[in-house]
Amino acid sequence: MFEEDLKYKTGIKSNLLLSLQTLKKIIYSFQIESLKKELSIIERYSTVDEISNKLIDIVVLGQFKSGKSSLINSIIKDNILPVGVIPVTSIVTRLQYAEEKKAIVQFLDKTVIEINIEEIGNFITESKNPKNIKNIEVVDIFLPQLYNFKNLRIVDTPGMGSFFKNNSDTTLQWLPEIGMALVTISVERPLSEEDVTLLKSIARYAANTKIILTKSDLISVAQLNEILSYVEDSLLHSGLIVSEQDDNFQHQLMNDRKVIEILSYSIIKNAEANYSHLIEKVFIPVKENFSESFEEIFVHKINSLVQSCLSYLKVGLESNRKTKRERENLREQIIDEQLKYQLIKNNLDIITNSFINKNRDKVKNIVMSFSKDISAKLENDFENEFYLWRGNLYNLSRKFESWLQNNLREILLTVGEKAILQLTGYLTDVQNNFDLFARSFAERLTNNVEKILGIKLNTVVLNTEVERIKRPDISVSFSFDISIDLLWFFFPMFFFRKIFKKFFYKKIPFEVDKNLSRLTSDIAENIRKVIEKNRKLVGQYIYNQILSIENIIKNEKYELNNFNQAIEEIERISGVKDIT
Numbered sequence: 001m002f003e004e005d006l007k008y009k010t011g012i013k014s015n016l017l018l019s020l021q022t023l024k025k026i027i028y029s030f031q032i033e034s035l036k037k038e039l040s041i042i043e044r045y046s047t048v049d050e051i052s053n054k055l056i057d058i059v060v061l062g063q064f065k066s067g068k069s070s071l072i073n074s075i076i077k078d079n080i081l082p083v084g085v086i087p088v089t090s091i092v093t094r095l096q097y098a099e100e101k102k103a104i105v106q107f108l109d110k111t112v113i114e115i116n117i118e119e120i121g122n123f124i125t126e127s128k129n130p131k132n133i134k135n136i137e138v139v140d141i142f143l144p145q146l147y148n149f150k151n152l153r154i155v156d157t158p159g160m161g162s163f164f165k166n167n168s169d170t171t172l173q174w175l176p177e178i179g180m181a182l183v184t185i186s187v188e189r190p191l192s193e194e195d196v197t198l199l200k201s202i203a204r205y206a207a208n209t210k211i212i213l214t215k216s217d218l219i220s221v222a223q224l225n226e227i228l229s230y231v232e233d234s235l236l237h238s239g240l241i242v243s244e245q246d247d248n249f250q251h252q253l254m255n256d257r258k259v260i261e262i263l264s265y266s267i268i269k270n271a272e273a274n275y276s277h278l279i280e281k282v283f284i285p286v287k288e289n290f291s292e293s294f295e296e297i298f299v300h301k302i303n304s305l306v307q308s309c310l311s312y313l314k315v316g317l318e319s320n321r322k323t324k325r326e327r328e329n330l331r332e333q334i335i336d337e338q339l340k341y342q343l344i345k346n347n348l349d350i351i352t353n354s355f356i357n358k359n360r361d362k363v364k365n366i367v368m369s370f371s372k373d374i375s376a377k378l379e380n381d382f383e384n385e386f387y388l389w390r391g392n393l394y395n396l397s398r399k400f401e402s403w404l405q406n407n408l409r410e411i412l413l414t415v416g417e418k419a420i421l422q423l424t425g426y427l428t429d430v431q432n433n434f435d436l437f438a439r440s441f442a443e444r445l446t447n448n449v450e451k452i453l454g455i456k457l458n459t460v461v462l463n464t465e466v467e468r469i470k471r472p473d474i475s476v477s478f479s480f481d482i483s484i485d486l487l488w489f490f491f492p493m494f495f496f497r498k499i500f501k502k503f504f505y506k507k508i509p510f511e512v513d514k515n516l517s518r519l520t521s522d523i524a525e526n527i528r529k530v531i532e533k534n535r536k537l538v539g540q541y542i543y544n545q546i547l548s549i550e551n552i553i554k555n556e557k558y559e560l561n562n563f564n565q566a567i568e569e570i571e572r573i574s575g576v577k578d579i580t
Contacts, residue, residue: 016298023305026566031551032312033544034459035305042301055096056286056293059155061202062184063194067214067267071184072156074267074275076145081156082121091124091136096153098142108135117141131428133421149283151290179297180286181206184214190227196238199260203240207300208293210282211262217269224264231262306570308458313570316552317563318453331553334448341546344441345539351437352535355430359531360524366422367520370415374516375509378407382508386501400504404511412515419523427530434534441542445549459545 020042027035060068069081076095103115105123115123122128124139146152181202185195190213202209211231216224240260263281265274286293319327337343382403389399442459449457 016295016302019302022569023302023309026313026570027309030313030316030566032309032548033551034541034548035308035312036544038305038308042298042305054294055151055153056290056297057094057153057155057179058182058282058286059157059178059180059206060182060184061157061198063186063189063192063198066184066186067212067265068156068184070267071182071212071214071265072154074271075154075278076143078143078145080117080120080141080143082125091129091132091139091158093120093124093139093141093156094153095141095143095146095156097144097146097150099144100142101144102142104140104142106137106140108137110137131425133424135420135424149287152283152286178202178206180282180293181209182212182282183209184212185231186215187213187219187224187227188215191231191234196234196240199235199240200238204304205301207296209260211260212278213262213264215266216264217266228262228264235260304458310567310570311455311458312548312552313563313567314455315449315453315457315549317567318455319553320563327553330452331550333452334445334549334553335546336448339441339445339448339546341543344542348437348535348539348542351433352531355433355531356528359527360520362426363419363423363524363527364520366419367415367516367523368513370418371509371513371516374408374411374415375512377411378404378508378512379505381407382505386504396504400507404508408511408515412519415516416519416523419519423523423527427527430531431534434538438538438541442545445545449549 020039024039024043026032027039060072062068069083072095073079073081073083080095081093101117103117103120104112105115106112120139120141123134123136129136146154183195183199183202185191199209199211213224213227213231219227261281263278265278267274319330322330335341385403389396446457446459449455
């Protein structure tokens with residue numbers, strides 16, 4: 001491994017890292033703000049510390065019920081991942097080598113717990129964790145049987161096209177993390193429009209994509225060959241190249257169409273032969289050529305940035321050929337009335353305020369619905385507890401406060417968790433609305449540039465974030481507003497015990513509602529912060545996109561030669577010609 005790392009560092013740093021620095025110089029020189037985040041991600045990807053500990057993610061994607069989990073179970077030779085006749089996987093699940101068999105659950109708030117392997121279904125399945133109400137970010141499974149593939153990590157993703165929309169959303173958000181992609185397509189419904197869309201989306205992120213045609217045991221050899229021909233023809237017509245094998249990566253880089261290999265697979269018929277063939281085609285080449293594979297992924301990520309950078313430079317090149325007045329008109333045409341930042345900001349504020357205004361009432365309706373049940377339980381428990389308490393009024397008051405504080409805290413923490421789980425779907429809807437807003441803007445901007453200049457703008461798609469809502473504090477006030485219990489010697493408990501018991505009893509629903517109201521305020525405030533954070537993310541994304549176009553079009557310091565030189569420099573370092 002040391003020799004491979006040394007080969008990687010000496011070979012890559014002199015070429016790819018130089019290319020990355022050139023791209024960085026151009027992106028900052030021409031103030032292409034929208035590409036700076038993608039640039040920073042690739043820079044982190046290329047750090048020495050990450051390289052020395054890097055895992056290559058082999059990500060399994062596909063439509064609902066295309067056999068993803070069954071495929072992975074057959075690869076690890078263990079039925080760990082649940083399978084079923086309805087949508088099963090709802091959470092991204094990663095499998096990698098470790099000496100000890102275990103599973104780690106990471107939540108959206110970054111807290112982590114270790115669970116037994118047998119408990120996995122309680123966290124990753126749609127039935128036990130519908131719409132991810134448990135706020136799980138990822139589940140990591142560690143298995144000794146993956147010893148031969150220590151540097152590889154297999155990733156199971158929620159099914160695309162499932163009835164449960166959040167499954168597709170989760171998978172799309174995870175696309176940028178792909179190292180190599182295995183797209184499962186069932187012979188029962190070969191190559192839908194959604195499959196083609198997924199394959200095209202993956203092309204931006206995955207350096208290597210293979211189609212796994214699953215459940216091949218359901219059909220005859222003749223039918224399988226017919227389906228293979230159909231899939232190949234369909235992909236060719238969609239602009240995707242199909243190949244038995246193509247090891248010439250440079251050829252792939254010089255073509256904007258993605259080279260894809262198709263493998264048929266069955267876990268029932270000829271299972272061992274299918275397993276061996278898959279391992280030979282997918283895992284062994286990556287394992288034995290780890291540095292080269294990692295380099296391939298790195299090159300692909302840089303190449304995606306190259307294409308985006310070139311598209312902006314060509315917009316600048318076309319606009320620079322025009323007069324100052326023409327450039328101003330060009331800017332007005334591209335950044336039309338619907339894309340004016342102030343108008344977009346106002347619309348974004350309207351959406352944000354709409355969610356925030358509905359926020360407290362939505363939380364209140366959920367939280368306060370627990371009020372009667374909590375009060376009834378505490379009143380019943382109080383009846384049983386009070387007769388065990390002894391002492392004067394002061395002692396009784398302190399016991400009541402301590403008892404109510406402890407019991408109410410335990411109950412309300414549970415209620416808070418239940419309320420937060422019920423509100424997860426609402427937060428997902430908020431996120432989807434912000435994502436749609438950003439996506440609609442990007443599509444209109446891209447369409448305007450293509451319509452006016454004939455250049456396909458390679459924009460980066462924004463994905464907003466859903467965070468786990470923080471748990472609020474619980475408090476109980478003193479039993480008496482004034483220190484009447486300090487005058488305990490005036491109240492012989494033999495005569496007044498029942499009176500004070502009634503007083504304490506009536507105080508319970510007041511304390512319950514008071515704390516539920518505080519709980520409502522705290523949760524609503526946490527949600528407001530999440531909404532505001534997403535609004536800020538979308539606003540910044542849109543601002544950077546508009547600013548990038550304005551900078552590249554309007555700035556008079558850029559001469560024609562500047563653009564030509566920058567384009568030639570990018571084409572030289574990447575070896576890519578006429579990408580757009």
